[in-house]
Amino acid sequence: MTEERTTTLQLSGRKKIEFSTVLAYIVLTFWALTTIYPFIWVILNSFRQKGLIRSDSFSIPFPWMGAFTLENYETAFARSRIFQAYGNSILISSIVTLVVMLIAGFAAYALVRYHFPGREALRSLIIASMMFPVFSTIIPVYRMEVQWGIAASGKHHLSLLSTILPQIAGNLSFAIVVLMGFIRSLPIDLEESAFLDGCNVFQIYFKIIMPIAKPSFATVAIFSFLWSYNDLFTQMFFLRRPGEKTITLLLTEISSQAGVNYGLMAAAVVIVVIPVLVVYIFLQKNIIKGLTAGAIKG
C-alpha cells in the first residue's frame, strides 16, 4: 500500500515532496523521543546510586564511573517475593486470555453468520457494555462472589478465580467486536465448500474460521493478556493476602514503602515494564494490525 503511494508521490514532482518529507521526519522523530525517552530515563536511573537521581539524572551511570549500582534491584527482590508475583500474574492472565479467546470467538462467529431474532439487540448490548466503567460493576460483583464463597475465602486458588472471572467478562466485549469485524470480512465460500464436504458448524469453526482469523485472535489474546496483567483495580479488590499478590500490586506496594528512595521506585517500575516490553517487541505487528482491523470495521 505505502509502496504504491510512494511511487506516485515521486511522479508528482520531487522538490515539494522533499520539503514535506523532511518536516514529517522532524515531527515524527520528536514525538518518538517524547515516547521513548521517559523509559530510557527511568531504566538508567534504576541503576543509579541513592541520592544521585535528584542531582544528576541525565548522565549515563556507566559501571566504571562510580554512580552505577544494582542495589535498587537487590532491595526490591529482597523485600518482596517478585517471582511468586510474576507467577500469579502470568497464571491469571493466561487463563483469562485462553477463556476469552474461546468464548469470544464462538460468540463473534455466531453473531456474524447466524440470522436470528434478537441478533441486533445482542450486538447493541455488547457495544453498550464497553461503556460500563469497571467501578460501576465491581461492588455488586464483589458482593456476589463473597456469597458464592470464592472472594475473600482465604484460599489461594479461589482468590485467583475470583479475579479471573470478572476479568474475562470485562475483556469479552472488546474481543467480540474485534473478531466480528474480521469474521465479517471473510468470504463465505470456504465455509460453503466445507459444508458440502460434510463438515458440521463446529468443524467449520475450528478447522476454517479459527486458522484464517489467526491474526485477529492474536490481537485479542495479546490485549486480554496485557489488560489483565495491568488491571490494578480488579486485582486490588480480590487479591489481598500476601501470597496472592500480582506483580502490579507489588509495584504499588514497593513504591509506597520506598519513600524518598527514588532509585528503588525506578527499579520497581522497570521490573513491571520489562516483561511487557519484551512481549511487545516480539508481537507488535499482531497487536497493531488486528486492533485496527476490528476498530475500523466493527
Add this chain to the structure above:
Amino acid sequence: MSSTIYKNKLPLLVFLVPAFLMMGLFLYYPFVMNFFNSFSNISGLGTAAKGLNDPWYANYIRLFSDPNMRTAIKNSLFLMLMTIVFQVGIALVLAIFVDMIQKGAQFFRTVYFFPIVISATALGLLFNLIYLYDGGMLNQLLQKVFGFTQNIDWKDQDHFMATMLTPVMWQYVGFYFVILVTGLNNIPQEIYEAASLDGAGTWQRTRFISLPLLRNVLCTCLVLAITGALKVFDLPWVMMGAGIPMDESWLTGTYMYNQTFLRSDVDYGSTIAVLIVVLGVVISQIANKIFREKEY
C-alpha cells in the same frame, strides 16, 4: 446457501451461552444492581443495604449540590475537550506525516503505540519521578538547559491541571494514531493518483482527500475519546491521589473511587457511576449526530 449451513439454530446455544452468561453475571447484572444501589443506603462494601434512602432520590439531589462533584464534572469535561483537541489532533498530524514518508513508518507505529500496553500505574509512578519537586526530571531539565533557578511545584494550583492531563493524553495518542493510519491506508490509491495527475500537491491531497474521507474514522475516535475521558482513573489516581491540591483535581472516576472505597459511601459512589454512564452515552450520541456522515 449460507442459509443451509446456518439454518439449524441449535449450535447457537453452544456459541452464545458461555459469552453472554459471563457478561450477564459479571457486567449486566452488576450494572443494574449498581443502579438500584444508588437509591439505597449502603455504608460498607460487604454490608447489606439498610433500605432505601429518604427520599429515595436523595443521592441525586446531593450529586447536583456537591461542590466536589461540580469540580469533577468540570475537570472531566475539560479533559474530554483537551483529549479531543490534542490527543486526536496530535494523532491526526502524526498519521498524516507517517503517510507521507517512505521509510520507518513501521518503527514510528511501534514506538507510538508502546505506552498503551504499559500499565497506567507504572506510568503514574514514572511521571511522579518526572514531576518531582526536588530534582525531578523536568525541574532538572529546566535548570540545566533553560537556566531556571527555582524548582517548580508541578502539583500546585497553577500547574496541577497540565501536570495531570499531559500523561493521560500522551499515553493514548498512539491509540488514535494507529486507528487513523489504518483509515488513511483504506483510502483507495486511485483517488490520490487522479489528484496528482490534476496537479494537486501533498498538502492539497491531504486537505481535500485525506481529511474528508477520514471523517467517519475521526468520528469513531471522537466517541472513543469521549467515553475514555470519563473513565480515566489510574494515572490521575497514582499521581494526584485524593484531589490534590485542595479538592481541585477531582475527575469523575477518581471522585467515585474516593467516595466508594475511602469514604465507604457505596450508594453515593454508585450514583456517580450512573452519572458517568449517562454522560458518556449522551455526549457520544450528540457527537455522533453532529459528525457522522451517512454511509456511502
